[in-house]
Structure formats: structure tokens, C-alpha cells
Amino acid sequence: MIHIHNLTKEYNGVEVLSIDSIEIKKGESIGLVGNNGAGKTTLFSLLLDLIQASTGEVSINGFKVNESEQWKNFTGSFLDESFLIGYLTAEEYFYFIGDLHQMSKDAVNEFLTQYKEFFNDEILGKRKYIRDLSKGNQKKVGIVGALIGNPELIILDEPFANLDPSSQFRLKEIIRELMAAKQVTILISSHDLSHTVEISDRIIALDKGRVIKDIATSSETLTELVSYFSV
Amino acid sequence: MFSKLLLLEWRSFFRSASLGRGIAVKLFLAFIGLYFLLCSIGLGIGLYFVLDKGFPNEEPMVLVNNVLLFWFIGEFVMRFMLQNLPVADIKPLLVQRIDRNKIIHFLMFKSSYAFLNVLTLAVALPFVIVNFMESTYSMFQLLAWLVGVSGFVYFNNYLNIWVQRRFLNALKNLIPFILGLSVLIGLEYFGIFSISNLFGQFFNAVLAYPILGVLPIIIAIAMYRVVFIDLKTNIYLDTYLTKEENNALTSNLSWLDRFGVLAPFMQLDIKLIMRNKRAKNTVLLSLFFLFYGLLFYTNTSFGGSGYMLVFVGIFMTGIFIINFGQFIPAWDSSYFPLLRTQPIMMKNYLTSKVVLMYISVFILTLLSTCYAYFGWDKVYLNYACAVYNIGINIPVILAFSMYNRKRIDLAQGSMLNYQGMGITQWLISIPLLVFPIMIWGATQFLFSVNTANLVLIVIGLIGLLFHKVIINAVAEGYIQKKYLILEGFKQKA
Incomplete structure (x- = not known):
């Protein structure tokens, strides 16, 4: 599904990311962990062609992300608030993204019903613009927006941050369902080791821009990670 | 302290x-x-x-x-x-x-x-x-x-x-x-x-x-x-320091669906204009400048010089192009990464903006027809200017848009916050105004007013023929400069 080869990113001569090779197979669910500045967001931005790689290449389903636009048809992503349109209501935002994926309003409404619990009656039908929602609710809008259009690949940066405890549980449920029901590849970054371990079957740990662990999740993974990151 | x-x-x-x-x-x-x-x-x-x-x-x-x-x-x-x-x-x-x-x-x-x-x-x-x-x-x-x-x-x-x-x-x-x-x-x-x-x-x-x-x-x-x-x-968080919060307007823009693939972008642009102070002011300013004609048509000392009338004509029918077109694609700067990761054809994105500008010229020209009161010659001239605006000035401003990399903060509504930008705006609008005045002035000097009007119209129509080609070229330019644009829009002033 994803093929990363020899990927590096430099800012003013300082290397912030350097990855020899990562292969991600279809249906895998990857948890990306690391401290601040480890390069998680940089890696995601490179995957989504939002910044230019200094060397190397990324391809999704065989399409090089910086040359082809094809990958956009089956990739859903939410990195930060720059993926939200502040002056739309949540519904209008979902319809807009639906439009881009040739989904009718009715289809979008149908799709949204499954996230009723996750939204907790605070998002839909509220006559509120996204810019006036709380940080947590904005995040929910962004995450659900990334799921529109039956993506084969979902990329979420820090989806658990700013969410209240109940919403974190519901989000984990949603991700587990996605993992179980369809052949979806999921990439999630997080500071929270336990969340990440719970919902991924492979963990990639980054430190100072380098891959320091790339392991399949097992019962010992959490202890292993905790001992690595504890100081 | x-x-x-x-x-x-x-x-x-x-x-x-x-x-x-x-x-x-x-x-x-x-x-x-x-x-x-x-x-x-x-x-x-x-x-x-x-x-x-x-x-x-x-x-x-x-x-x-x-x-x-x-x-x-x-x-x-x-x-x-x-x-x-x-x-x-x-x-x-x-x-x-x-x-x-x-x-x-x-x-x-x-x-x-x-x-x-x-x-x-x-x-x-x-x-x-x-x-x-x-x-x-x-x-x-x-x-x-x-x-x-x-x-x-x-x-x-x-x-x-x-x-x-x-x-x-x-x-x-x-x-x-x-x-x-x-x-x-x-x-x-x-x-x-x-x-x-x-x-x-x-x-x-x-x-x-x-x-x-x-x-x-x-x-x-x-x-x-x-x-x-x-x-x-x-001075408390819930009084003077509070953020303004508005009830969302519900707007039914499904009548735009007839524009097909362009519809989502046009609906987005109209919401952008209606719901953000800064964009809204652009439109209000455009309507305000319609009165510009009054100043010139009633003043006999300007009345004789046709050059000024071309200036007024281009300005009145094209003010929205100048004010709105200036900031393509910066209007969408706060969510440009979204647009870059969704399956969007840049060509459609740009075409929708161009159609919006066509519509603005159409509406402003229609409204300026009221100046028939001061003589139909003014109206003909304004029509000629409108055609020139559509044919030439729209693609010119679109070509400039490739170099727009400054983020716009839509939430900043107060006038002072964009006074500086207003002045650069006027500067860039000079070529948009000077060329038609020169063309019109020269033809009018050599031939007649009617020929001059006709020349503006013909140039405009020729320009219109090339719109598709230009939009495609600009779209290509956007893709070439995608990282630069994204980088620029990330910088908060």
C-alpha cells in the first residue's frame, strides 16, 4: 500500500527526518509514536505531499505522491485545523467533502448516522460554524471528514488529543470497526502509548527523525515502549 | 514595570x-x-x-x-x-x-x-x-x-x-x-x-x-x-476578551448545482463572501465604487476627457475582479492543505473563481447601466470596458495569483487590519487600468470614440477565446509551485 524509500527531509541543512525504508501492507494498522520533534507530523506531511522531500520518494498504491494525484481519490486524512473550513457548519463541511468524492447529500447523511454517538449531539444541527466549535469538537469533525468517501488509506495525526475520555473510547471503537470490517490501511500518530498499542497491529517509533522500533503489536509491546520512553 | x-x-x-x-x-x-x-x-x-x-x-x-x-x-x-x-x-x-x-x-x-x-x-x-x-x-x-x-x-x-x-x-x-x-x-x-x-x-x-x-x-x-x-x-474572558460568535446562517445554494463540477467551489466561495467580514467588505466596497461614476459624470471638468471615463468604466465594472481576484488563492489559505489532499482538479477550482468574476462583472455592468441618465455614450463605454475586463483583466489577475503566497486571516475583520494590503492592491491594479486607457486613448485619437469602444470589445473577445488555455496554464503553475504556496500560507503574520 505505502512504499517509503530513502526518504529524508532537511530544513536549513538540519536533517529532521531520515527513513531508509518502510513498507506498509494493505489492511495494516500502524501506530506512529515518538516524542515532540520526532518527525511524526513531518512524515505525514511528506506522505500527503504537503512538503517537499529532500531526497527519496513515497508512493501510495504505486502512485508517487509528488507526481500523481491519483492517491487523493482513496486517501482520507486529518492532520490539523488547516484541514477544516472554519466558516462552514459541520454538515456543510461534510457535504463539501462528499461532493469532492461524488457523494450526494443523502449519501453523506446516511454515512453520518453511524457517528451519531461520537458527535454526542454537539456537532450536527447546531447552527454553529466550525470556527466556533471547541477544539475537541473541531477534531471530531476533522476525523469524520477524513473517513468520507470510503478511503482505503486513513491518516490521522494525534486524533486522541483534545478529546474527552468518552470520545476517546468511541474513537477507538470506530477505528477497530474500520480495521475489522474493511480492508482499510490506517496510520495514526499519538503521544499516548496505550491508546496506540490498543488500536494498531504494528508500532513504528520515531526518535529525532529516525525509526528506532518497528514491531508487530504483542502483549509485551506496551511495556517495551514504556521502558523505552521513560527517563 | x-x-x-x-x-x-x-x-x-x-x-x-x-x-x-x-x-x-x-x-x-x-x-x-x-x-x-x-x-x-x-x-x-x-x-x-x-x-x-x-x-x-x-x-x-x-x-x-x-x-x-x-x-x-x-x-x-x-x-x-x-x-x-x-x-x-x-x-x-x-x-x-x-x-x-x-x-x-x-x-x-x-x-x-x-x-x-x-x-x-x-x-x-x-x-x-x-x-x-x-x-x-x-x-x-x-x-x-x-x-x-x-x-x-x-x-x-x-x-x-x-x-x-x-x-x-x-x-x-x-x-x-x-x-x-x-x-x-x-x-x-x-x-x-x-x-x-x-x-x-x-x-x-x-x-x-x-x-x-x-x-x-x-x-x-x-x-x-x-x-x-x-x-x-x-476585561474578562467572557466580556471584552470574548471572541465574536455568530449563529450560522443557513443558505440554500443548491441553485448553483447546475454548474456541475464547479458547483461545490462556487458554493464555497459564496459562503466565504457571506460569512467572513473581510470578504464581505470586498463586495460592499465594489458596490460602493459604483457611485464613483457620479463623481466623474457630474463634474464637467473631467467630462471632456475620455481617458478618465475609461478609467471609471474599467474600475466600476472590474472592481470586484481587482479586489477579489487579487487574493486568489489566498482566500482559501487557511484550509489550503485540505484542498491539496482532496481529489480536486485545480482547473475546476480556478474556473469556478473565474465564473464568479464573470458574474460580478455582469452584475456591476447591469447596475452601472443606470448611468444612461448621463448619456448612453457612457453606457456603451462601460460595456466595452466590461468586455475588456472579462477578456483580459481576469486572466491577467489569474496569472498574478500564482505569486500570491501570503496568508489571509479571514477572521480579521476590522478595517485597520488590512489597510496595508489595500494599498498594495491599488498598486497592482495600475497595469489593469493603464493598458485599456492607453489602447482606448490611442484609437480614439486616431479614429473615433466608437472605434475605440469597438477595439476594447474585440480585444476582450479575443482574450475570452484563450481563457481555457490560460486557466490550464495557471493550474499547471499552481501544481508546480504547490510547496511554495503551502509554505507561504502556513506563515501566520
Whole structure:
């Protein structure tokens, strides 16, 4: 599904990311962990062609992300608030993204019903613009927006941050369902080791821009990670 | 403590991200400021002599006093539009170990050094000096007068802060005041009662009894007190520091669905315009500039020169292109990463903007047809200009848009926040205006007005034929420069 080869990113001569090779197979669910500045967001931005790689290449389903636009048809992503349109209501935002994926309003409404619990009656039908929602609710809008259009690949940066405890549980449920029901590849970054371990079957740990662990999740993974990151 | 706060201010200015990038604009603004300052000083020096010559039977000082009220009202309106108190900046200071009073004093102290405070004094000071040399008033009298004027300047300064805080979110509460003011102006105009003369009487009295000059200072201090107490009781997160929050408008724009693949973008653009102050002002400004024609058509001294009429025609029918087109794709800067990761054809994105500009030209041209009152020749010329705008100016501004990499903060609505950008706007609009004027002027000189109009139309139509090609080329340019655009839009000013 994803093929990363020899990927590096430099800012003013300082290397912030350097990855020899990562292969991600279809249906895998990857948890990306690391401290601040480890390069998680940089890696995601490179995957989504939002910044230019200094060397190397990324391809999704065989399409090089910086040359082809094809990958956009089956990739859903939410990195930060720059993926939200502040002056739309949540519904209008979902319809807009639906439009881009040739989904009718009715289809979008149908799709949204499954996230009723996750939204907790605070998002839909509220006559509120996204810019006036709380940080947590904005995040929910962004995450659900990334799921529109039956993506084969979902990329979420820090989806658990700013969410209240109940919403974190519901989000984990949603991700587990996605993992179980369809052949979806999921990439999630997080500071929270336990969340990440719970919902991924492979963990990639980054430190100072380098891959320091790339392991399949097992019962010992959490202890292993905790001992690595504890100081 | 005050000096530490000043240091913060200094750093915020020199470390702002926009300082380096916007240095040319800042310089330009500084020149404009200097220009106005020099004009004011010139006015101050010349005023005495002009009045002395124009009204030899009256004392220039008395004449000035009689219109002083209108000067102050004008100054206040200017302040209301241009000057605002950046209350939100002090938010991080509130929880620090700084006296609350001190923070508010500092905030208001800063406002005392606003450019507009200097402007009136830049007129008044030279005027006083000339008076001292030419008239019979003593230095003491004139000094008292100057003190009185500065008192009102600062009264205005603080009154503006108070009015803005109180009324900015409820502008309709201002209507009674505006009505009251209109009544007074009406009374003045019809010579029934002159409030302005009454105000002038006061300043005459100041000259007679210089001690009265202290009165405006007392009023200014009182106003300072009022603002101070108002700020002190209201600087809380849920009052003055709160963010404006609006109920979402529901808009049914499904009638745009007929535009097919363009529809989602056009609906987005219309919502952008309706729901963001900054974009909304662009449209309001466009409608406002329709009245530009009145200025030129009624003024016979311009009437003869066709060049000016081309300028007006291009401007009136194309003002939306200039103001909106300028900032493509920066209007979408805050969510550009979304647009880059969704399956979007840049070509469709751009075409939707172009169609929006077509529609704007159509509507503005339709409205400008009212100028048939001043002769159909004006209307024909405006139509020709409209076709030229569509055919040539739209692709030109689109081509420029590839180099737009400055983020626009849609939430910034107040006028002052984009004054600087307004000036660069006018600069770039020069080629859009100069070429058609040259083309029209040359043909009209060699042949006739009708031929000149026809030439503009033909050029416009030829341009229109190439729109598809140009849009594709610009779309290609966007993709080539995608990283630069994304990088630029990430920088918050």
C-alpha cells in the first residue's frame, strides 16, 4: 500500500527526518509514536505531499505522491485545523467533502448516522460554524471528514488529543470497526502509548527523525515502549 | 514595570513574522503617513493666509473656530474606521504578577501615541505659529487655544475606544446617535441653529479667557477615567476578551448545482463572501465604487476627457475582479492543505473563481447601466470596458495569483487590519487600468470614440477565446509551485 524509500527531509541543512525504508501492507494498522520533534507530523506531511522531500520518494498504491494525484481519490486524512473550513457548519463541511468524492447529500447523511454517538449531539444541527466549535469538537469533525468517501488509506495525526475520555473510547471503537470490517490501511500518530498499542497491529517509533522500533503489536509491546520512553 | 511592557511592545513589532516580508509595504505606508503629515503642516501654515484673503472682513481664527466641531467629527469618524484598541493582546499579561490597573493604563497610554493624534496637532501648531506672527493674539492666548484643541483630540481618542468597545458588536445601537447628528447637521445646513458656531463660541471664549483652555483637558481626563473604569470592569474572558460568535446562517445554494463540477467551489466561495467580514467588505466596497461614476459624470471638468471615463468604466465594472481576484488563492489559505489532499482538479477550482468574476462583472455592468441618465455614450463605454475586463483583466489577475503566497486571516475583520494590503492592491491594479486607457486613448485619437469602444470589445473577445488555455496554464503553475504556496500560507503574520 505505502512504499517509503530513502526518504529524508532537511530544513536549513538540519536533517529532521531520515527513513531508509518502510513498507506498509494493505489492511495494516500502524501506530506512529515518538516524542515532540520526532518527525511524526513531518512524515505525514511528506506522505500527503504537503512538503517537499529532500531526497527519496513515497508512493501510495504505486502512485508517487509528488507526481500523481491519483492517491487523493482513496486517501482520507486529518492532520490539523488547516484541514477544516472554519466558516462552514459541520454538515456543510461534510457535504463539501462528499461532493469532492461524488457523494450526494443523502449519501453523506446516511454515512453520518453511524457517528451519531461520537458527535454526542454537539456537532450536527447546531447552527454553529466550525470556527466556533471547541477544539475537541473541531477534531471530531476533522476525523469524520477524513473517513468520507470510503478511503482505503486513513491518516490521522494525534486524533486522541483534545478529546474527552468518552470520545476517546468511541474513537477507538470506530477505528477497530474500520480495521475489522474493511480492508482499510490506517496510520495514526499519538503521544499516548496505550491508546496506540490498543488500536494498531504494528508500532513504528520515531526518535529525532529516525525509526528506532518497528514491531508487530504483542502483549509485551506496551511495556517495551514504556521502558523505552521513560527517563 | 512600564518599561518592561514597552520592551514587550518593541519585540512584538520587530519580531513579527510580517516585518521582513512586508517591509516594502511598511515603507510605503510610512511615506503615505509622512505625506499626510506634510500636507497637514502645509495646511496649518497656509490656512491663515487663505482665510485672510478669502474673507478679509473676518478674523481667520474665528472662522476656524466655527468649523472646528466638524473637523473633530470628521476626525472621530476616521478614528472609528482606522483606529482600534488591541485589547486581546493583553490576555497573556492578565494572569501575571502585574497590577491590573497598570496593564490598562499601559494599553491606553499606547493609544495616546496613535498617528491620528498627531495629525490634528500638525495642522494646529503651524496655524498657531502663523497667528502669533500675523495676528494680534498674544502667545498666552494662542497657547491656551492649542491646549484646548489638544484636549479635544485626546477626548476623541478615548471616546473612540469607548464607542468601539460599547457598540462595535451592536452597531444598530448607534443609529439614534447618527440620527441626532443628522438632525444637527440639517439644522446647521438650513441655518436654523448652528451647533458648530456654539462650539466655536467656546473657543472664542478660550481666546478671551485663556484659563478656559483647561476645560477640554479636564473633559479628556474624565473620558480617560470612563474608559479606564469600563475596561477595568470588563476585561474578562467572557466580556471584552470574548471572541465574536455568530449563529450560522443557513443558505440554500443548491441553485448553483447546475454548474456541475464547479458547483461545490462556487458554493464555497459564496459562503466565504457571506460569512467572513473581510470578504464581505470586498463586495460592499465594489458596490460602493459604483457611485464613483457620479463623481466623474457630474463634474464637467473631467467630462471632456475620455481617458478618465475609461478609467471609471474599467474600475466600476472590474472592481470586484481587482479586489477579489487579487487574493486568489489566498482566500482559501487557511484550509489550503485540505484542498491539496482532496481529489480536486485545480482547473475546476480556478474556473469556478473565474465564473464568479464573470458574474460580478455582469452584475456591476447591469447596475452601472443606470448611468444612461448621463448619456448612453457612457453606457456603451462601460460595456466595452466590461468586455475588456472579462477578456483580459481576469486572466491577467489569474496569472498574478500564482505569486500570491501570503496568508489571509479571514477572521480579521476590522478595517485597520488590512489597510496595508489595500494599498498594495491599488498598486497592482495600475497595469489593469493603464493598458485599456492607453489602447482606448490611442484609437480614439486616431479614429473615433466608437472605434475605440469597438477595439476594447474585440480585444476582450479575443482574450475570452484563450481563457481555457490560460486557466490550464495557471493550474499547471499552481501544481508546480504547490510547496511554495503551502509554505507561504502556513506563515501566520
